[in-house]
Each structure stands twice: as C-alpha cells, then as structure tokens.
Amino acid sequence: MTQEFDFDLAIVGAGVGGHGAALHAVKQGLKTAIIEAKDMGGTCVNRGCIPSKALLAASGRVRELQDRHHLHNLGISVGGVSFDRQAIADHALDLVSKIRNDLTGSLTRLQVETIHGWGKLLGPQKLSVLAEEGEKIVTARDIILSTGSTPFVPPGIQIDGKTVYTSDDAVKLNWLPDWVAIIGSGYIGLEFSDVYSALGCEITMIEALDNLMPGFDRDIARIAQRLLIEPRDIETHTGTLALKVTPGSPVVIELADAKTKDVKDVIEVDAALVATGRIPATKNLGLESVGVQTDRRGFIPVDDRMHVLLDGEPVPHLWAIGDATGKMMLAHAASAQGIAAIENILGNDRAIDYRSIPAAAFTHPEISYVGLNEEQAKALGTEAGFAVGSVRTYFKANSKALAEGEPDGIAKVIYRKESGEILGAHIIGIHASDLIQEAANAIAARQSVRDLAFTVHTHPTLSEVLDEAYKRAA
Ligand SMILES: Cc1cc2nc3c(=O)[nH]c(=O)nc-3n(C[C@H](O)[C@H](O)[C@H](O)COP(=O)(O)OP(=O)(O)OC[C@H]3O[C@@H](n4cnc5c(N)ncnc54)[C@H](O)[C@@H]3O)c2cc1C
Numbered sequence: 001m002t003q004e005f006d007f008d009l010a011i012v013g014a015g016v017g018g019h020g021a022a023l024h025a026v027k028q029g030l031k032t033a034i035i036e037a038k039d040m041g042g043t044c045v046n047r048g049c050i051p052s053k054a055l056l057a058a059s060g061r062v063r064e065l066q067d068r069h070h071l072h073n074l075g076i077s078v079g080g081v082s083f084d085r086q087a088i089a090d091h092a093l094d095l096v097s098k099i100r101n102d103l104t105g106s107l108t109r110l111q112v113e114t115i116h117g118w119g120k121l122l123g124p125q126k127l128s129v130l131a132e133e134g135e136k137i138v139t140a141r142d143i144i145l146s147t148g149s150t151p152f153v154p155p156g157i158q159i160d161g162k163t164v165y166t167s168d169d170a171v172k173l174n175w176l177p178d179w180v181a182i183i184g185s186g187y188i189g190l191e192f193s194d195v196y197s198a199l200g201c202e203i204t205m206i207e208a209l210d211n212l213m214p215g216f217d218r219d220i221a222r223i224a225q226r227l228l229i230e231p232r233d234i235e236t237h238t239g240t241l242a243l244k245v246t247p248g249s250p251v252v253i254e255l256a257d258a259k260t261k262d263v264k265d266v267i268e269v270d271a272a273l274v275a276t277g278r279i280p281a282t283k284n285l286g287l288e289s290v291g292v293q294t295d296r297r298g299f300i301p302v303d304d305r306m307h308v309l310l311d312g313e314p315v316p317h318l319w320a321i322g323d324a325t326g327k328m329m330l331a332h333a334a335s336a337q338g339i340a341a342i343e344n345i346l347g348n349d350r351a352i353d354y355r356s357i358p359a360a361a362f363t364h365p366e367i368s369y370v371g372l373n374e375e376q377a378k379a380l381g382t383e384a385g386f387a388v389g390s391v392r393t394y395f396k397a398n399s400k401a402l403a404e405g406e407p408d409g410i411a412k413v414i415y416r417k418e419s420g421e422i423l424g425a426h427i428i429g430i431h432a433s434d435l436i437q438e439a440a441n442a443i444a445a446r447q448s449v450r451d452l453a454f455t456v457h458t459h460p461t462l463s464e465v466l467d468e469a470y471k472r473a474a
C-alpha cells in the first residue's frame, strides 16, 4: 500500500456484495475497511434470502405433511399436523443471527476493519463516515459502493408495519392473517404466497401486469400458475393496480384497472404484503462530489467491470456493485460483481457475464432459470440472424422424481440451432434451484448441447431431466 491512504480499499455497505468483495480483497493482500450504517450482512442475511428461506423450509414441511394424497402414495400416513407460528419465526430469527455472527466473525478474523456509520463520498478516494460518536474521514486508493436496495412502496400505499407491510416485516412472521393480500407476483409475492398458503392463510394476489409472474419465461409462468396458484387458496387479480391501501382492521384496498386507473373494486382484508420491487439505496451517498449522477431510477451507472461511469467513462478508483447497480438484484450476483471489481482493481481484467448467472424462486416446487427466455432468445436471433430451438423434458418421465412422488415440472432448454450453443434453461420442479447450476456452468463456458449430450449423469437423479433435454436438442 502507498502510505498516502488509510486503506487500499474501502467498501461502503456490508451486505453480501460488500462482504464478498472484502473477503476476496484481503485474500489478495489489500488492506481493507468496510463501512456499515445498520446491520452487518445487509438485506440478504437480515431481511431477505436467509429468513425467507428458513420460513419456506418450515412451511414447506407443513405443506408436505398435510398432503395426505402424496404421503399415501409413498405408503405413509401421519396423524394431525400442527405447527407453532412463533417457533417457525424463531427458526428464521435464530438462523439470521447465526449467519450474521458468522459473517461478522469472518471479517474480524481476516482483519478487515469494520467501521460503523454512514459512509459518504467527499471526493475522489475520500469518504466521510458519520456515526453517533462523530465524523471520521477515511481515505482509500479504491472505493467500492455496495449500498444495496430497500423495498419500493408505490404512491397511495400506506405502510404501518403491522397490517400493511413489506418483506422487511413479513420475514418476522409476527402473525398469520386469516386473509392476506399480496401486492406483486414477483419473487417476493410468489415465495410468500407459498409460505402463507402452507400455513393456512387465504390469499388475494394483485398484479399490475396482464400475467402473473411476468419476470419468468411464459411457459414456466403458466405451469407455475397451475402448480403454485390454482390448487391453493389464492384468488388472483391481474392487470390490476392496488391504487390505495389503507392500514387498519380491516385493511382497505382500492383495486383499479392498471391501464385506465379506474377503481373497479374495493376489498377488505386482514393484512397486505407489499411486494412491488426494490429501489436502490443511493441517496445521500455524495456521488455529486465526484460528478456522478444516478440513472432515472436511482441506480449507479457501471460497466461490466464494475467501474462507476461518468458520461460513459470510468471514474478512476471508484466502483459499484450489487443491488445499487440494478443489474441483477440477487445475492450471488452482488458477490460475483464484488469479486470482479477486486480483480479489476488488481489489474486482472474480469467482466461479469450476466447471462450465466442463475436465479431461483424457492417455492414448492421451485422455479429456476439462467440465461435468456424464449422471447428474448428469438429477439436476439432475429437481430443477429440465427435460428433458435427449444426442447422440453418432464419430471413425470424422470425415475428419481417419480420415486420421490414429485412428478410435477418441466425443464426447458433454449439453444442456437446451427451451433447448438445453449442460450437459456428454465426449470420448474423439485430441486430446480440446484439443478440449474449445471446449465449455468454450461452457459458460462458457451457450451453446445451437442457436447453436453455426451456428458454422463448419475442414474437415477433429477439431473437426468437436463441430460434428456440436451440429448433431445443435439
Ligand atoms: C425477502 C427477500 C428475499 C430474497 N431472497 C433472495 C434469494 O433467495 N436469493 C438471492 O440471490 N437473493 C435474494 N434476495 C435479494 C438479495 O437480498 C439482494 O440481492 C442482496 O442482499 C443484495 O446485496 P447488496 O450487498 O447489494 O446489498 P444489501 O444486502 O442491501 O446491503 C447493503 C448494505 O449497505 C448498507 N448501507 C447502505 N447505505 C450505506 C451508507 N451510505 N453507509 C454505510 N452503509 C450503508 C445497508 O445498511 C446494507 O447493510 C432477496 C431479497 C429479499 C428482500
């Protein structure tokens, strides 16, 4: 390190993005500080991935144990199933605290200096950290901004944190409303509909766009609707805005046509979960001190090497990663971006390949994907002059899925017809979140279905669902 700076690297935000970057930085010998205003571990650990997956795990078991038909087919019968809401909530809380402690401990062990307070750029290579004890000035040769995101609440929706709340409160599972409205059918809406329906709540799902789960491949979303919505106690309103939501007992929701904004119905429910997307936490970050402007939605402009951009050009020694960049709001994307930023700081050219980053919704059954959906692949094919192929295989034809009594689901593989290059894979079915990884690795290596068709998969495993797809496409 040159002596003119306090640190080689200062990271603002100790979420998974900042944490991943810090671990990689110290491994590479950089003297590193991490600045956190609130909870170590950020959204994923405290209010996101971790508590929500704990709730999904427990409620998923309740669902399975209550499914007499499924158990009967396996030769099992159980007596009545009961659960303790607070104990399920505690399982999530305990896990959060364990993982937050592990994460904090790993930083201490590796001698990353943790500074508590609000980080703000004062100019190139200089930060202020404001804490109750006062202001501290920190200089660093390189600075990474990893400030994450917060829930987006549309105008007209009033949050009280008790009857109308976002995922920040939903993960606490403070109560189980008899009738809950879920506004938004994206990841959070879908995962919480899985938790709430397993634990006996009646649900009304409100989605502004014309289709539920608009972020997923259309075929997969249709099957998801058949498996995750229709058989459950879930009423749906698509093309519908939750125009006005007033907390209380009952919660009053004005439903409007999403296109005309005309109010078409008013419903009264016990609670409403607002799951309408997330916005970047990039206010009061001092970006103006280096002349950088966020985009229209507040995201920090970056290139694929994670340089912060000013008029399209990299700002020297300034980097941004994670949800604050709005590229892919996922934990593993944030840490991958952090690692890429460190490599570039060290002079090792590394760009992020978003096409090979997988995503999953941890519903029962799970949904996962990587790369392009069919619509996107066809649009790219038309633009670049290539033909697109797609194949499907079915869990009901997979021996392991049948042995598990879990025959629902498909895998869909999308590829370039002439070269066989795999462009995207989409799975709905048991363990879809694990199965997608091999397709992600194949996309990262730009492999062809013709080569993949010769790779040998263990029998009998769920992975043969993809094996079968590669063979069909080859
Ligand atoms: C309910 C829910 C479930 C999710 N489930 C999954 C999942 O299963 N899988 C998955 O991949 N992703 C999931 N996500 C998304 C995932 O949580 C985010 O993509 C991830 O947390 C982003 O990491 P980050 O480091 O960019 O930001 P964050 O985790 O948001 O961390 C940013 C940190 O920066 C701090 N900060 C902000 N501004 C400042 C400042 N000026 N000074 C100091 N500190 C500051 C914040 O306090 C925060 O701790 C989920 C999200 C939610 C809400």
Ligand SMILES: NC(=O)c1ccc[n+]([C@@H]2O[C@H](COP(=O)([O-])OP(=O)(O)OC[C@H]3O[C@@H](n4cnc5c(N)ncnc54)[C@H](O)[C@@H]3O)[C@@H](O)[C@H]2O)c1
Binding pocket: 154, 183, 184, 185, 186, 187, 188, 189, 191, 206, 207, 208, 209, 213, 214, 215, 240, 241, 242, 243, 275, 276, 277, 278, 328, 329, 330, 359, 360, 361, 362
């Ligand atoms: N398993 C996971 O990886 C996971 C789980 C949860 C969250 N996340 C991340 O968190 C982010 C936020 O999740 P999310 O579900 O809030 O957002 P999302 O963008 O996935 O879905 C939001 C949905 O709300 C709808 N919507 C917006 N305003 C509306 C309104 N006024 N009335 C009705 N519908 C409206 C949108 O059309 C969209 O379908 C996601 O981008 C995701 O990356 C990931």
